[in-house]
Amino acid sequence: MASEESTTRERTHRFGGSAAALAGLLALVIVGAIVATLVARTRWWLPPLASVHGREVDRLLFVTFGIISAAFILVHGVLALFVWLYRDRGQARASYWHEHRGLELTYTIVPAIVMAGLTFSAAGLWSRIHSAPPPTALIVEVRAEQFGWRARYPGADGQFGKIDPRQFNMQANPIALDRADPAGRDDITSAEIHLVVNRPVEVRLRSKDVLHSFFVPAFRVKQDAVPGITVSFWFTPTATGTYEVACAELCGVGHYAMRGKVVVETQEQFDAWLAAPKS
Numbered sequence: 164m165a166s167e168e169s170t171t172r173e174r175t176h177r178f179g180g181s182a183a184a185l186a187g188l189l190a191l192v193i194v195g196a197i198v199a200t201l202v203a204r205t206r207w208w209l210p211p212l213a214s215v216h217g218r219e220v221d222r223l224l225f226v227t228f229g230i231i232s233a234a235f236i237l238v239h240g241v242l243a244l245f246v247w248l249y250r251d252r253g254q255a256r257a258s259y260w261h262e263h264r265g266l267e268l269t270y271t272i273v274p275a276i277v278m279a280g281l282t283f284s285a286a287g288l289w290s291r292i293h294s295a296p297p298p299t300a301l302i303v304e305v306r307a308e309q310f311g312w313r314a315r316y317p318g319a320d321g322q323f324g325k326i327d328p329r330q331f332n333m334q335a336n337p338i339a340l341d342r343a344d345p346a347g348r349d350d351i352t353s354a355e356i357h358l359v360v361n362r363p364v365e366v367r368l369r370s371k372d373v374l375h376s377f378f379v380p381a382f383r384v385k386q387d388a389v390p391g392i393t394v395s396f397w398f399t400p401t402a403t404g405t406y407e408v409a410c411a412e413l414c415g416v417g418h419y420a421m422r423g424k425v426v427v428e429t430q431e432q433f434d435a436w437l438a439a440p441k442s
């Protein structure tokens with residue numbers, strides 16, 4: 164009987180050893196694959212920042228990473244310590260207790276305070292982005308559709324013309340402008356989005372068909388586009404250049420190809436571009 168028990172224990176130990184070796188190997192393969200991908204891509208961190216509010220977005224990201232990394236190390240350190248401290252020595256019986264008021268209150272209240280703190284520190288930034296823009300802001304309407312982006316500028320009158328979906332025409336009227344509205348006569352539409360460096364811009368985001376998401380990583384801007392609703396937000400680009408807009412909402416079979424171009428340039432370059440004919 165005793166020898167039988169010890170044989171079982173030996174077998175369990177051997178199995179435990181090989182399982183641990185397998186888990187270690189798997190962890191090595193995963194970490195190796197991640198490191199290799201990051202090295203191969205050469206860029207392994209955030210893209211260069213090109214907006215004013217983005218600094219605060221990055222700060223929030225680093226604070227969040229810091230907190231969850233500390234929690235991860237603490238929890239797994241304690242877990243590993245307990246596995247080692249209370250390992251099977253052959254004679255001990257496992258002890259178990261139910262409910263520990265102090266412990267339960269601690270691990271409920273502490274994460275709740277941390278989560279509330281993170282949420283409140285992000286809420287200020289979120290509400291600023293969605294507040295009224297400064298009066299000098301450039302206004303551009305961005306319309307998402309399956310599968311591309313189209314920008315509209317209000318023209319000399321500063322007023323956008325009305326939209327009438329019934330007047331949509333792929334070639335002649337791709338943005339479905341209401342031809343009867345005089346405010347729309349000087350509206351300028353373009354497949355590219357152009358912005359002015361260091362000038363706040365208010366984006367009025369719409370969608371023609373399904374949910375999309377306007378995502379410009381360099382600006383730290385990501386906003387859902389919802390059919391039937393115009394969502395406004397503003398930010399200030401800080402560096403000239405060409406940036407990529409990606410759709411961050413799975414919106415159909417062509418979603419992967421839904422990328423656009425944002426060009427940030429000086430006011431003179433922008434004025435010249437706006438006056439020139441465009442696609």
Ligand SMILES: [Cu+2]
Nearest residue numbers: 375410414421
């Ligand atoms: Cu999309």
